[in-house]
Amino acid sequence: MIGAGAVGENVADYATRGGLKVALVEAELVGGECSYWACMPSKALLMSSTALNAARAVGGAREAVTGELDVQAVLNRRDSFTSNWDDSSQAEWVAGAGIDLIRGHATITGVREVTVDGQVLTATHAVAAVTGSTALLPDVPGLRDARPWTSRDATSAKVIPQSLMIVGGGVVAAEMATAYQQLGAKVTLAARSGLLxxxxPFAGEFVRDALTDLGVDxxxxxxxxEVVRTEHDLVETTLSDGTTVITDEILVATGRLPRTDDLGLENVGIEPGDWLHVDDTLLVHGTDWLYGVGDVNHRALLTHQGKYQARAAGEVIAARALGKPLQTEPWGAHVATxxxxxVPxxxxxxxxxxxxxLTADAAQKQGIDVRVVDYDLAALAGSSLKSDVYKGQARIVVDESRKVLVGATFVGPEVSDLLHAATIAVVGEVPIDRLWHAVPSYPTVSEIWLRLLDAYGRP
Known part of the structure; x- marks a missing residue:
């Protein structure tokens, strides 16, 4: 396994549990992007502000809030979640799972052959490339010379700059604009194609209004x-409308590239620097031994989805190696359907x-007979209990021909708690008439399911 991030660890674990001897190669920190530069530190930077805002949104608690956010305490808490960028505990887990950890840069030098800093390793059955992705820097004059931040710099910063320019409108850009504005930076965000x-569409509109209310420009x-790092160590960004913004730092969050440029793919006839194209068992097209799992295959650049793929890949590698039957039908054990x-x-x-x-637009483009049902989350009793100033919206996308959900979106405080129920409904293809019997507790925000079904009507 090349890459010991969260996804690589899981591929190795499932293959080991399946009866194989596995070596895991890592050039940086065991635990990878999610543990040290993405999921965990980014959410730690956001959570303190989220908790403070929640308290201020409820009468009685609001009056008890007498201070402001302690920025250094937030950064210290972030550091605790990254173990101060020390991977000792994760390396211990790898050893405890019976997996061999090899530190160094891996290069594929032949079929089932990987060379790590001069040491040649030959796999009996398979090699898995689980190398993830890296930040894309657009070709803007002066940008690279201006020492731009990427998501890694934003999530690991030791000091909050007085001002920050963010380029991009996706998840990283929106989350870091939210975090840094609340941590005291003056944030300007430029997004050519809007937000999210x-x-x-309503998701981006809610986030746009919220960022504006926070004071984000x-x-x-x-x-x-054009971007210039000035003689006073400031960043001068010229925008396409002719305006200029001067900030202490600039964060570029405009997309991701696969980490395959120095993997040695050219040695086995695959174009380096490209995403790895795989089938549903995560086997790279045109090979019978190379697997691409997680971000590197560009199917869903999310840690939880990569770990889902990892289970399928680890188990299918072991099953193929040991000649066991495969379950490769849709939703089978050995595929990432x-x-x-x-994808949540x-x-x-x-x-x-x-x-x-699916969004409504994506479902329509797939030729699905779509019906969209929207509901104002703020109209629920549970929402008004949670916050005196609750704002939010819910949408389900229904395939009318089959009377099942194919998509759902929620926007509002703590709506992540609603997501798994929706995921089960979509994955399980639960009929609308059966969902009527899943009674939500009152008064909770989960009552949204009853209200959405009421708005849809009996099938």
């Missing part, structure tokens, strides 16, 4: 045309955005 593209519909139509995702802005499956 690919989500339901939103520049939507524009992009950088959910990657196609049931949470954006931890204020408000949160939680979604699973």
């Amino acid at each position: 593209g690919g989500q339901e 939103l520049r939507l519909g524009v992009s950088p045309t 959910a990657d196609h139509a049931a 995702q949470v954006t931890f802005t204020s408000p949160e955005v939680a979604s699973v499956g």
Whole structure:
């Protein structure tokens, strides 16, 4: 296994449990991007502000809040979640799972052959490339010389800058704008295509309004045309509308690239620097021994989805190696079917955005007979109890021909807690008439399920 992030660890674990001897190669920290530079530190940066805002939104608790956010305490708490970028405990877990850990840079030098800093390893059955992705830096004049931040710098910063320019409108950009503005930076965000593209349009609209209320300077519909690091160590960003923004730092969050450029893929006839194209068992097309799991295959760039793929890949590698029967039908044990139509995702802005499956637009483009049902989350008794200023919206996307949900989106405080029920409904293809019998507790925000079904009507 090349890459000992959360996904690589799980591929190795499932293959080991399946009866194989596994070596796990890592050039950086065991635990990877999610543990040290993405999921965990980013959410730690956001959570303190989220908790403070929640208290201020409830009468009685609001009056008890007498202080402001302790920024250094937030950074210290973030550091605790990354174990101060020390991977000792994760390396111990690998050893305890019976997996051999090899530290160094891995290069594929032949079929089933991997060379790690001069040491040649030959796999009996398979090699899995689980190398993840890295930040894309757009080709903007002066940008690279301006020493831009990527998501790694934003989540590991030791000091909050007075001002920050963020380029991009996706999850990383929206979350870091939320975090840094509340941690005391003056944030400007430039997003050529708006916010949270690919989500339901109302999700981006709610986040846009929330960021504006926080004081973020939103520049939507524009992009950088030139970036200069000045002699005073400031960043001067010229935008496509002719305006100029001067900040202490610039964070680029405009997409991801696969970490395959120095993997040695050219040695086995695969184009380096490209995403690995795989089938539903995560086997790279054109091979019978190379697997691509997690971000590197570009199916769903999410840790939880990568770990889901890892289970399927680890088990199918072991099954093929030992000649065991495969379950490769849709939703079988050895395939990653959910990657196609049931991917859950949470954006931890204020408000949160939680979604699973297809948007209405995506479903229509697939030729599905779509019916959309919307409901104002603020109208629920449970919402008004949770917050005196609750704002939110819910949407389900129904396949009318089959009377099942194919997508759901929730926007509002703590709506991530609603997501798994929606995921089960989509994955399980639970008929609408059966969902009527899943009674939500009152008064909770889960009552949204009853209200959505009421609005839909009896099938």
